[in-house]
Amino acid sequence: MTDPQSPARSAILIVNALSRQGRKQYDAACAGLRAAGVDLLDAIAIDEPGTLNDKVAEAVARKPSMLIIGGGDGSLSCAVDQLVGTDTIFGILPLGTANSFARSLEIPLDLDGAIKVIAEGAPRRIDLGMIDDDYYCNCAAIGLSTKIGGHIPPVLKKTLGRLGYLIWASYQSMKFKSFKLIVTHDGVRETVDALEVRIANGSYHGGVELIDEADPQSGEIVVQVVVGRSPAQLGWSWFTSYLRLRARKDTTIEYRGREIRVETVPPLKISIDGEVLAKTPFTARVAVKAVRVMAPLDAEGH
Numbered sequence: 204m205t206d207p208q209s210p211a212r213s214a215i216l217i218v219n220a221l222s223r224q225g226r227k228q229y230d231a232a233c234a235g236l237r238a239a240g241v242d243l244l245d246a247i248a249i250d251e252p253g254t255l256n257d258k259v260a261e262a263v264a265r266k267p268s269m270l271i272i273g274g275g276d277g278s279l280s281c282a283v284d285q286l287v288g289t290d291t292i293f294g295i296l297p298l299g300t301a302n303s304f305a306r307s308l309e310i311p312l313d314l315d316g317a318i319k320v321i322a323e324g325a326p327r328r329i330d331l332g333m334i335d336d337d338y339y340c341n342c343a344a345i346g347l348s349t350k351i352g353g354h355i356p357p358v359l360k361k362t363l364g365r366l367g368y369l370i371w372a373s374y375q376s377m378k379f380k381s382f383k384l385i386v387t388h389d390g391v392r393e394t395v396d397a398l399e400v401r402i403a404n405g406s407y408h409g410g411v412e413l414i415d416e417a418d419p420q421s422g423e424i425v426v427q428v429v430v431g432r433s434p435a436q437l438g439w440s441w442f443t444s445y446l447r448l449r450a451r452k453d454t455t456i457e458y459r460g461r462e463i464r465v466e467t468v469p470p471l472k473i474s475i476d477g478e479v480l481a482k483t484p485f486t487a488r489v490a491v492k493a494v495r496v497m498a499p500l501d502a503e504g505h
Contacts, residue, residue: 212269212322213242214294215262217282219274220250228298228314232273235314239322241271249274259285267291269497271321275299280339280476283331286494287338293496294321300410301477304341307405307419308498321497328492329419332404334475335485338493341419342408343475345467345483346399346429347379347437381432382471387464388426395456398437399429400465402487413444416457424489426458426465463487 216236220226229248236243244267249255255278262270263285271294272282279295286293296317297305308329311317331338384397401408403417403425417425429440431454440454466484473481 212240213244213267214269214271214321215244215265215267216246216271216273217255217258217262218246218248218296218298219255219272219278220248221252226250228273228296231314232296232318235318236271236321239318241269241318241322255281256285263289263291269294269321271296273298276301276304276341276476277478279304280341280478283340283494284338287331287490290495292326293494295496296321299477301407303407303410304405304476306407306410306412307341307417308496310499320499324497324499326495327420327498329494329496329498330404330422331419331490331493332402332424333488333490334402334473334481337475337481338490339404339475341403341405341476342414342417343402343473343487344399344408345384345402345465345471345473346382346397379434379437383468384428385466385468386426386428386458387466388458388460395428395430396432397428397467398431398434398440400467401425401427402463402465403427404489411441411445412447413441414457416459422489422491423459423461424463424487426463426487428456428458429454430456461489 216232218229218232220229233243233246247258249258259282269292272279273296276299295305295310297310297312302312305312310320331340332343334343381396381398383394384400385392385394401414403414404419406412406414406417414425414427429437440451443451443454464486470483472479475481
């Protein structure tokens with residue numbers, strides 16, 4: 204449900220100009236937000252790697268009514284750590300490749316549509332996922348995703364977008380190996396052969412709707428496991444999910460709850476909203492109603 208408190212339409216804008224569309228869209232975002240009635244207190248283009256977190260922290264310290272982040276899922280995930288526990292509303296301009304978080308919140312992917320949500324939408328309290336003490340927006344993953352997100356050539360990602368991810372994933376899958384996954388949930392410890400694990404707060408991963416039941420307002424985290432030992436099984440899971448075939452349900456198992464312990468043999472890296480930032484083992488948690496996000500109005504105008 205939406206937050207009944209109406210936000211002042213004043214904001215600080217930070218755009219990751221290193222993202223696929225960031226530099227091209229920065230000027231258009233500034234002009235579009237002002238034309239839509241948003242009072243921009245400041246507008247910042249990030250063009251130096253590693254400076255986004257500091258810029259976000261400085262902006263949040265100024266206590267704006269709204270902080271608007273333009274970039275991909277990694278940029279948005281970086282920002283939420285600073286917003287937890289504040290009154291600042293999170294505005295989203297999806298300027299990345301997959302834009303999974305925006306898709307999960309049903310925010311339009313075009314710039315004009317996203318600006319309209321910021322200017323005319325309503326603040327909504329949503330959950331965040333956590334990997335140990337690190338907050339994230341949408342989905343963390345173990346398996347092939349770390350080999351894609353952590354190693355994809357920048358030129359491939361920048362020029363071809365999601366097609367570049369698909370090409371690189373196909374190449375990496377040819378040498379991919381399964382692993383042992385140990386999940387401890389409600390005191391029960393289970394071991395399975397896994398090809399990929401998704402720790403989801405939202406339903407999209409890699410721009411594809413993969414985890415149907417994950418919802419950033421559910422109060423639960425979902426651990427979805429693609430089971431099997433052959434890379435072909437992982438490819439089939441993605442294929443059936445992309446086409447929304449009923450067979451996709453046969454390729455995965457799911458665990459749901461407030462807190463789930465995850466271990467792997469061998470220890471593996473974790474991709475968190477597209478950025479490789481941690482390793483197993485870890486505890487996955489949900490931070491309930493952790494931030495306020497500008498979201499589209501529902502059918503009743505709320």
